[in-house]
Amino acid sequence: MENCPTCNARLKGNRICRRCKTDFSRALEAAEQAQAHLRLAAEAYSDGRFETMLEHARHAFALHRTGTSGHLLACAALLQGNYHLALSAWKTIEKGRKPDARAAAQRSSSVDDPSANRNDPPT
Numbered sequence: 212m213e214n215c216p217t218c219n220a221r222l223k224g225n226r227i228c229r230r231c232k233t234d235f236s237r238a239l240e241a242a243e244q245a246q247a248h249l250r251l252a253a254e255a256y257s258d259g260r261f262e263t264m265l266e267h268a269r270h271a272f273a274l275h276r277t278g279t280s281g282h283l284l285a286c287a288a289l290l291q292g293n294y295h296l297a298l299s300a301w302k303t304i305e306k307g308r309k310p311d312a313r314a315a316a317q318r319s320s321s322v323d324d325p326s327a328n329r330n331d332p333p334t
């Protein structure tokens with residue numbers, strides 16, 4: 212977190228905003244714990260312990276909803292055959308993405324998709 216979400220002042224690594232005095236200690240602790248769970252999930256994946264991976268991915272996502280934690284949870288859920296959870300995590304992350312990022316993702320995916328070429332005459 213570089214800027215205060217309340218007043219947009221630069222935080223410069225501080226846990227309390229110098230301008231509005233908002234305390235981010237708990238939020239930053241949750242984010243740090245989420246990072247630890249992401250590392251543990253990655254280790255569990257490397258060891259083929261997918262159930263443990265899913266457990267850590269759930270904790271990480273619950274503590275800090277980011278694209279990384281959501282995508283990891285979706286992958287962990289897929290590896291466990293929990294398609295409902297995978298889709299739910301994916302949709303949650305996609306819903307939270309900024310419109311600019313979503314549009315960029317759609318543009319890049321349409322570049323990869325040859326059927327998206329609008330210069331081709333209709334068949």
Ligand SMILES: [Zn+2]
Pocket residue numbers: 215216217218219220228229230231232233
């Ligand atoms: Zn502030």
